Amino acid sequence: MxxxxxxxxxxxxxxxxxxxxxxxxxxxxxxxxxxxxxxxxxxxxxxxxxxxxxxxxxxxxxxxxxxxxxxxxxxxxxxxKLMPTDPEGMARTLEALDFAVGTLHMLSWRMYRRPDAYSSIPEAQEELKERGRDAVLAGLDVVDGQLAGKDFIVGDFTIADAALYYVECWAADVAGWPLPPNVQAHFERMKTRPSVQANRKHEGFA
Ligand SMILES: N[C@@H](CCC(=O)N[C@@H](CS)C(=O)NCC(=O)O)C(=O)O
Structure with missing residues (x-):
């Protein structure tokens, strides 16, 4: 299996x-x-x-x-139906997914969460944390604009929404940062899905 x-x-x-x-x-x-x-x-x-x-x-x-x-x-x-089948929808889905995974997670959140991976100097680690947090929040502002007037990042729910969800979960549930309004609404919408509820139960977020 x-x-x-x-x-x-x-x-x-x-x-x-x-x-x-x-x-x-x-x-x-x-x-x-x-x-x-x-x-x-x-x-x-x-x-x-x-x-x-x-x-x-x-x-x-x-x-x-x-x-x-x-x-x-x-x-x-x-x-x-987790991925559009038309070229534009596919490209937009990969664009949003890569922004969540490649930019918000790997380039930004990781710097906030794992500054020790980049420097052993305590002052440098503090600066890396700040820069990482600022980069995540700036990136979420971009996503906020993309979500204006939309329920999901590209039309219906796609794999990009699942990627965005884990970043939202880190920012809101782990770091406790306020999310921009459209991102917050997307996060709440995601939490109504049985798939997300199953994960939240597994993670202990009742
Ligand atoms: N580029 C990888 C990144 C995977 C990744 O960094 N995973 C983290 C957890 S979010 C991990 O396994 N870290 C363990 C470690 O670095 O020891 C992907 O897209 O899957």
């Missing part, structure tokens, strides 16, 4: 939401970061990147990287 390697409060939240949207049976393999399980020999043998998400597929192969996993799941489950 398809197995998602998942760790608490990580970007694997977004893939969990996508699997719930698809509604087919899957397993969650929880990787405990507090025990550094992502760097254990067993995990590295399966995913040498030592990161989540990783998707173990029915044929035994492993797929990594949020965008690749999300795209593969959407294309192999067309009935779930």
């Amino acid at each position: 398809t197995t998602l390697c998942y760790a608490k409060l990580t970007c694997s939240i977004g893939i969990h939401v996508i699997l719930e949207e698809i509604g087919k049976p899957y397993d969650l393999r929880v990787i405990d970061f507090s025990k550094k399980e992502q760097k254990s020999p067993e995990y590295l043998a399966m995913n040498p990147k030592g990161k989540v998400p990783a998707l173990l597929r029915d044929d035994g192969s492993v797929l990594t990287e949020f965008a690749a996993i999300a795209l593969w799941l959407s294309m192999t489950n067309p009935d779930a």
Whole structure:
């Protein structure tokens, strides 16, 4: 059965939401970061990147990287309609997904959350945290403009909304930052979806 390697409060939240949207049976393999399980020999043998998400597929192969996993799941489950099929809709979905994963997460949130990955100097780490927070908030302002008058980032719900959701969850639930109004409305809308509720239950956000 398809197995998602998942760790608490990580970007694997977004893939969990996508699997719930698809509604087919899957397993969650929880990787405990507090025990550094992502760097254990067993995990590295399966995913040498030592990161989540990783998707173990029915044929035994492993797929990594949020965008690749999300795209593969959407294309192999067309009935779930998680990705537009027209070129413009596809491009806009990837544009929004890459902004969430590549810019808001990897370039911005990571700097706020893991300043130690960039510097061992305490003063520099403080500055990195500030810059990371400012970059996430500036990016969410851009998304706020894109969401004006819309329920989802591109037409109906897509894999890009699942990516945006995990960033919203980090900003609002983890960091406690106020979200801009359209982003806040999107976050609330996401929380009404059974897929997101299943993840929030799993994460302990009742
Ligand atoms: N580029 C990867 C990033 C994955 C990533 O950074 N995952 C983090 C959790 S959000 C992780 O596994 N970190 C563990 C570590 O660095 O030890 C993707 O898009 O999936």
